Amino acid sequence: MGLEVRILGLRYAAGGAEILKGVNAVVPEGGITCVVGPSGAGKSTLLRAVNRLIEPTAGEVYLDGSPTSEMDPLVLRRRVGMVFQLPALFGTSVEDAVLYGARLAEKDVDAGRLLEMAGLDPLFGKRDPQTLSVGQQQRVSIARALALEPEVLLMDEPTSALDEAARRRIEDLIRELNACLELTIVLVSHALDQVERVADRVVLLAAGRSEGEWSKEEFFSGEGGERARQFISGRL
Amino acid sequence: MEGFETLLSALLTLGLVAVAVALSLYQRLDLEKDIGVAVVRSFVQLAAIGYAINYIFALESLPAVVLLLAGMVGFAAWTSARRARGMPRALPVAAGAIGVAAVATLGALLLLQVVPPTAQYLIPLGGMVIGNSMNTASLTLARVRDDVAEQRLKVEAALALGATSRQAVSPILKTALRSAMIPLIDSTKTTGIIFLPGAMVGMIIAGADPLEAARLQIVVMYMLLGSVSIAAILVGLLSYRSLFTPRHQLRPDPREG
Numbered sequence: 452m453g454l455e456v457r458i459l460g461l462r463y464a465a466g467g468a469e470i471l472k473g474v475n476a477v478v479p480e481g482g483i484t485c486v487v488g489p490s491g492a493g494k495s496t497l498l499r500a501v502n503r504l505i506e507p508t509a510g511e512v513y514l515d516g517s518p519t520s521e522m523d524p525l526v527l528r529r530r531v532g533m534v535f536q537l538p539a540l541f542g543t544s545v546e547d548a549v550l551y552g553a554r555l556a557e558k559d560v561d562a563g564r565l566l567e568m569a570g571l572d573p574l575f576g577k578r579d580p581q582t583l584s585v586g587q588q589q590r591v592s593i594a595r596a597l598a599l600e601p602e603v604l605l606m607d608e609p610t611s612a613l614d615e616a617a618r619r620r621i622e623d624l625i626r627e628l629n630a631c632l633e634l635t636i637v638l639v640s641h642a643l644d645q646v647e648r649v650a651d652r653v654v655l656l657a658a659g660r661s662e663g664e665w666s667k668e669e670f671f672s673g674e675g676g677e678r679a680r681q682f683i684s685g686r687l
Numbered sequence: 688m689e690g691f692e693t694l695l696s697a698l699l700t701l702g703l704v705a706v707a708v709a710l711s712l713y714q715r716l717d718l719e720k721d722i723g724v725a726v727v728r729s730f731v732q733l734a735a736i737g738y739a740i741n742y743i744f745a746l747e748s749l750p751a752v753v754l755l756l757a758g759m760v761g762f763a764a765w766t767s768a769r770r771a772r773g774m775p776r777a778l779p780v781a782a783g784a785i786g787v788a789a790v791a792t793l794g795a796l797l798l799l800q801v802v803p804p805t806a807q808y809l810i811p812l813g814g815m816v817i818g819n820s821m822n823t824a825s826l827t828l829a830r831v832r833d834d835v836a837e838q839r840l841k842v843e844a845a846l847a848l849g850a851t852s853r854q855a856v857s858p859i860l861k862t863a864l865r866s867a868m869i870p871l872i873d874s875t876k877t878t879g880i881i882f883l884p885g886a887m888v889g890m891i892i893a894g895a896d897p898l899e900a901a902r903l904q905i906v907v908m909y910m911l912l913g914s915v916s917i918a919a920i921l922v923g924l925l926s927y928r929s930l931f932t933p934r935h936q937l938r939p940d941p942r943e944g
Contacts, residue, residue, distance in 0.1 A: 463939040504843055504936055524934045529849040539844040541858070552848030592844075599849065 532601030586617030
């Protein structure tokens with residue numbers, strides 16, 4: 452399932468600052484699209500607008516051609532999963548944490564299989580989530596999102612709280628899930644080396660506006676235009 | 688003004704307040720001003736309510752009693768809502784919860800004919816119900832507000848997994864209700880062993896039969912348990928809604944710019 456973003460404006464409160472001013476982007480089905488940009492560009496806000504954790508003030512996001520504003524937000528969020536910067540797990544066991552959303556949706560899933568998909572031993576299911584490392588907890592939160600069999604997975608800087616080794620392993624997992632499940636992934640990242648390793652496509656955001664979208668090769672080759680070059684060289 | 692002399696004699700106990708002020712000064716607790724305000728306000732308010740009740744007793748009019756109780760509910764709701772700054776719609780939520788708690792419990796006492804429908808019973812009992820419900824409403828409102836602000840990420844993570852606002856906030860509601868109700872449950876458990884409640888103390892000092900005092904105290908305790916539970920649950924159920932949009936989105940923290 453592909454996404455098409457046409458957000459004209461988004462502010463948190465009436466009269467407040469406009470966080471997104473104009474974002475046009477296409478997320479092709481089955482690919483990994485990285486959203487990059489300086490901090491404060493509105494990257495996390497953009498992700499939250501896609502699964503309607505925040506309502507855009509003007510504009511629309513289309514999932515597989517249908518406007519998401521007309522969908523039941525609960526149904527939309529089951530189709531478009533999300534992984535946050537920090538794991539935020541619920542429940543007293545890893546298994547409870549993994550099954551949280553699936554239970555709400557009355558969906559019968561195998562927690563052990565999901566943990567395996569996220570690269571964890573199914574035996575982890577009985578453990579208290581708080582006893583796991585942050586990297587392992589982040590895998591649990593990925594398993595929890597996969598439990599709903601989403602068509603698109605939004606990931607908001609999922610490795611920013613992890614050390615280098617854990618970061619690399621999550622990056623491998625992201626590529627693996629994309630390849631094996633043909634899962635469409637939108638990854639917000641502030642690390643260019645990560646984008647280079649993981650992305651198929653790159654969307655650049657600055658001060659609430661999209662500055663362009665490119666294939667990864669185009670973006671990093673320097674042929675992506677002035678704004679892309681400015682961002683890569685840290686001048687944006 | 689014969690009654691006023693009775694009130695003035697109470698001022699002799701101000702010596703005890705001096706101990707509190709001295710302690711505050713000695714330990715630099717910075718509470719002198721608060722203690723002073725509390726002393727003056729309590730004197731003025733209690734004297735005023737004493738006269739007001741005297742007046743209403745003399746009127747022997749049930750509508751006057753209802754009016755006074757309604758005024759107390761309004762003042763209690765206002766106090767609660769002030770404690771819960773930053774919580775949208777706190778005033779109507781607190782007013783609804785405290786009002787329903789008062790009507791339900793006092794109504795039950797009247798319907799079951801536990802107390803007669805006279806000012807002598809309704810005003811003091813109503814005061815207790817409204818005061819306790821007010822404390823519970825304040826605690827619950829503040830707790831829900833603080834916990835949602837502190838656990839925004841968890842709430843949003845639950846919403847992102849297809850939870851409704853109610854489902855996403857339910858662990859927070861549970862702890863808020865528990866912490867608001869536990870003090871009263873515990874004091875109910877230990878009542879009579881650790882301390883004699885105010886109403887009972889007052890009746891015994893005034894010369895009533897201790898068994899009659901105990902009977903009334905039991906009524907008071909159960910009434911308070913009932914009203915506090917009603918107030919806590921209503922505040923919980925009504926307050927969280929204003930933190931979310933109808934599309935199950937967590938509103939931005941009102942206290943952030």
